[in-house]
Amino acid sequence: MKELIAQGAESVIYRIERWNQYFVLKWRQSKxxxxxxxxxxxxKTRTSRECKMLSVARTLGVRTPAVYAVxxxxxTILMDYIEGVQFKQLVSTLTENQLKGFCLEFGRSxxxxxxxxxxxxxxxxxxxxxxxxxxxxxxxxxxxxxxATIEMKGVDLHLIHRALETTHWDLQESMLEATIRGYxxxxxxxxxxxxxxxxxxxxxxxxx
Amino acid sequence: MLVLICLGLxxxxxxxxxxxxxxxxxVLSNEWDMLKPAQGGIHPREAxxxxxxxxxxxxxxxxxxxxxxxxxxxxxxxSRGPGLGPCLRxxxxxxxxxxxxxxxxxxxxxxxxxxxxxxxxxxRFKDPVTVYVSGGNSQVIAYAGGRFRTFGETLDIxxxxxxxxxxxxxxxxxxxxxxxxxxxxxxxxxxxLPYSVKGMDLSYSGMLTAAKKLFSEGIPIPDICFSxxxxxxxxxxxxxxxxxxxxxxxxxLLTGGVARNNRLTxxxxxxxxxxxxxxxxxxPSLAGDQGAMIAWNGxxxxxxxxxxEISDSQVLPKWRTDEQDIIxxx
Numbered sequence: 001m002k003e004l005i006a007q008g009a010e011s012v013i014y015r016i017e018r019w020n021q022y023f024v025l026k027w028r029q030s031k032x033x034x035x036x037x038x039x040x041x042x043x044k045t046r047t048s049r050e051c052k053m054l055s056v057a058r059t060l061g062v063r064t065p066a067v068y069a070v071x072x073x074x075x076t077i078l079m080d081y082i083e084g085v086q087f088k089q090l091v092s093t094l095t096e097n098q099l100k101g102f103c104l105e106f107g108r109s110x111x112x113x114x115x116x117x118x119x120x121x122x123x124x125x126x127x128x129x130x131x132x133x134x135x136x137x138x139x140x141x142x143x144x145x146x147x148a149t150i151e152m153k154g155v156d157l158h159l160i161h162r163a164l165e166t167t168h169w170d171l172q173e174s175m176l177e178a179t180i181r182g183y184x185x186x187x188x189x190x191x192x193x194x195x196x197x198x199x200x201x202x203x204x205x206x207x208x
Numbered sequence: 209m210l211v212l213i214c215l216g217l218x219x220x221x222x223x224x225x226x227x228x229x230x231x232x233x234x235v236l237s238n239e240w241d242m243l244k245p246a247q248g249g250i251h252p253r254e255a256x257x258x259x260x261x262x263x264x265x266x267x268x269x270x271x272x273x274x275x276x277x278x279x280x281x282x283x284x285x286x287s288r289g290p291g292l293g294p295c296l297r298x299x300x301x302x303x304x305x306x307x308x309x310x311x312x313x314x315x316x317x318x319x320x321x322x323x324x325x326x327x328x329x330x331x332r333f334k335d336p337v338t339v340y341v342s343g344g345n346s347q348v349i350a351y352a353g354g355r356f357r358t359f360g361e362t363l364d365i366x367x368x369x370x371x372x373x374x375x376x377x378x379x380x381x382x383x384x385x386x387x388x389x390x391x392x393x394x395x396x397x398x399x400x401l402p403y404s405v406k407g408m409d410l411s412y413s414g415m416l417t418a419a420k421k422l423f424s425e426g427i428p429i430p431d432i433c434f435s436x437x438x439x440x441x442x443x444x445x446x447x448x449x450x451x452x453x454x455x456x457x458x459x460x461l462l463t464g465g466v467a468r469n470n471r472l473t474x475x476x477x478x479x480x481x482x483x484x485x486x487x488x489x490x491x492p493s494l495a496g497d498q499g500a501m502i503a504w505n506g507x508x509x510x511x512x513x514x515x516x517e518i519s520d521s522q523v524l525p526k527w528r529t530d531e532q533d534i535i536x537x538x
Contacts, residue, residue: 007483009449033478034445035438037398122407126454143405155363159407165530166350166357167454204363 010046010142015081022081024065026050027074028142043075046142051077053118053144060116062109063137082137087128091168091175099171100178102128105136107182110156113138114187114194119148119156124163154197157183161202212282214510215270215306216503217263219299220291220319221344222250224259226270227499228281231507233329236274238493238500239266244382249372256294263302270499278310283515285506288316289527291344296523304518313515315506319497320529321356323490324349325508326501327463331488336459337451339444339476341466342497343368343383346444347529348408348451354538355530359454360408360447367440368466370412374436377420378429388433389469395434399427403439408450410443441472445479452483462489465496512536 002025006013014025028043051070058064065080087102094102106128113120120127121143129137145152160179164172184191212231218224218240225240243250243258271278286303289296307314324338337359338349346367348360365373368385375384399422402414415436422432448460460480462473473489480487494500509515512535 007453009446009453031445031478031482033475033482034442035398037400038403038438038442041400042403122450124407124454143407155406155409159409162359162407162409166352166359169353169355169357201363 008140010042022083023068024079024081025076026079027076044072047072047075047077049144050140050142053141053146054079056116056118056146057113057138057141057144060118061112063135064141065137065139082129082131082139084129084131084137086126087130087136088125088167090130091125091171096174099175102130102136103175103178104182107179107184108186109136109138110160110179111183111186111191114148114153114156117146117148119145119152121145121156123156123160125167150193150197151201153194154201157194157198158201161198212507212510213276213280214283214285214315214503214506215267215281216285216317216499216501216506217267217299217303218287218319218322218497218499218502219259219263219295220287220289220497221295222255222258223497224263224266224299225497225499225502226263226267227501227503228270228274228276229500229503229507231511233504235494235500235504236276237270238498239270239273240496240498241266242496248376250292252292252294255292256298259295259298263298267302278306281306281310281312283307283313283315283506283510284310285315285317285502285509287319287322287502288521289319289524291319291525293523293525296525300521300523304521307518313510314518314521315509315514316516316521317502317505317509318527318529318532319502320345320347320349321532321534322501322505323463324356324461325505326494327461327488327490329504330490330494331459331461331486333459333461333486333488335457336461336488337448337455337457338461338463339448340464341367341444341462341472342464343372345464346410346412348447349529350451350455350457351534351537352455354533356532356534357530358528359451360410363406363409363411364413365416367412367444368464370416370440371436371466374416374419378423378432383465385466385469388437389471391430392433392437392471393430395428395430395432397428397431397434398438399431399435401435401439403443405443405446408447408454410447412440415439437469437471441469441475444472445475448476449479449483452479452485457485459486459488462487463495464490467495468492508536
């Protein structure tokens with residue numbers, strides 16, 4: 001049984017049942033409108049990168065789906081299916097304290113990655129899943145990178161800021177505050193440089 | 209039925225434009241002129257001089273083409289920002305003068321928002337994800353919670369700026385975009401260039417440096433143009449897709465001067481098919497910086513009850529897309 005559950009920006013997500021268990025099959029389809037060399041390069045690097053980084057993140061202490069199989073001819077990854085809801089969809093239903101709690105946890109998870117010199121690359125609230133036991137999972141590691149510099153970590157935080165201001169504009173201040181607090185508490189004094197880099201990056205692309 | 213007539217003045221950068229639009233959405237005229245520096249980039253002072261020298265005759269031409277007199281104008285809209293300070297001030301001065309002289313209201317318009325709304329007028333789109341690409345801007349924008357929110361943008365230089373700087377390096381005139389597009393068609397060999405997408409943001413500076421290096425290595429110019437276009441537009445396509453997947457909107461709009469590029473249009477058309485959303489590319493005469501978009505946005509704001517006193521109308525060079533309350537959509 002194969003059920004389409006999401007059409008992502010660069011992939012199609014199916015839920016499949018095997019051995020009496022649900023799995024996610026993530027397939028990076030070909031995009032005929034891209035030049036073929038770019039298309040195949042992206043499909044290949046993103047698939048192998050996601051596969052590797054899901055495991056790297058897990059060893060750093062971040063909850064990520066376990067990978068069971070990867071097919072680099074068809075560009076698919078078979079991984080855990082997380083029974084839960086996208087954090088983005090959950091935000092408006094939460095109490096203030098629940099929301100704060102998840103944001104702190106989000107910040108801590110990103111800090112764990114950064115501690116290991118890993119960036120997520122697309123840390124939006126669409127890429128967080130809250131499971132039935134209220135645990136937070138990070139997904140979608142196709143843009144994730146190792147050996148991250150302060151600049152790359154600053155960009156990661158900038159993207160969080162951007163995601164909150166565009167998608168959760170009415171709650172952005174409290175969400176950002178809690179996320180940054182979770183991040184700083186977990187990262188300690190190293191957080192300062194990265195936070196100031198975030199501000200710097202934010203100013204770069206804008207009119208000032 | 210009586211219609212309202214708005215004169216819109218655009219002058220945020222190197223172009224000055226005057227457009228006349230009615231409140232039923234008809235563009236009666238749309239005249240503009242672009243400063244083309246003999247060499248180098250745009251100097252803000254020279255651009256503002258261009259606007260003050262040519263502005264009055266461009267406005268007269270717009271009135272003549274529209275077949276109206278100054279007394280037929282119901283109100284004046286002007287580009288208040290964002291843009292180059294001297295250019296904005298020159299344009300605002302003309303708008304204020306006309307407002308006083310004709311004794312009609314003044315409306316202040318955000319240049320970036322105007323690019324989106326003129327696209328919505330033409331396409332009849334209600335709520336698109338907008339890819340706004342020009343010499344000074346590369347943004348992916350969508351409406352949410354009373355504002356146009358910038359979901360993604362360039363972290364360094366805009367796509368049009370990147371093409372112009374590259375063009376200058378390759379010995380092309382200004383603007384280089386159309387020449388790059390033409391030569392790219394003759395390119396046959398693809399050379400890999402840095403592809404830099406960060407979430408819904410992107411970066412072009414690394415690609416520009418690498419493309420210049422290809423030139424110094426003697427790679428034929430058409431191949432460079434081809435490789436640059438495919439890489440740069442592929443990145444734009446990806447952030448547009450991320451915005452569509454994230455917002456779940458059903459329309460994709462391409463606007464701004466670089467919307468004239470056919471290859472970019474083809475790629476974004478492909479994106480829209482993959483996500484099963486509607487697509488529209490703003491027609492060439494409404495793609496670049498021009499007065500009709502300012503006039504149309506002025507009408508939307510005027511009809512929503514917004515005008516501005518001259519004493520409050522100082523220009524806003526850093527006015528971001530997401531800083532204006534979009535009262536006419538609320």
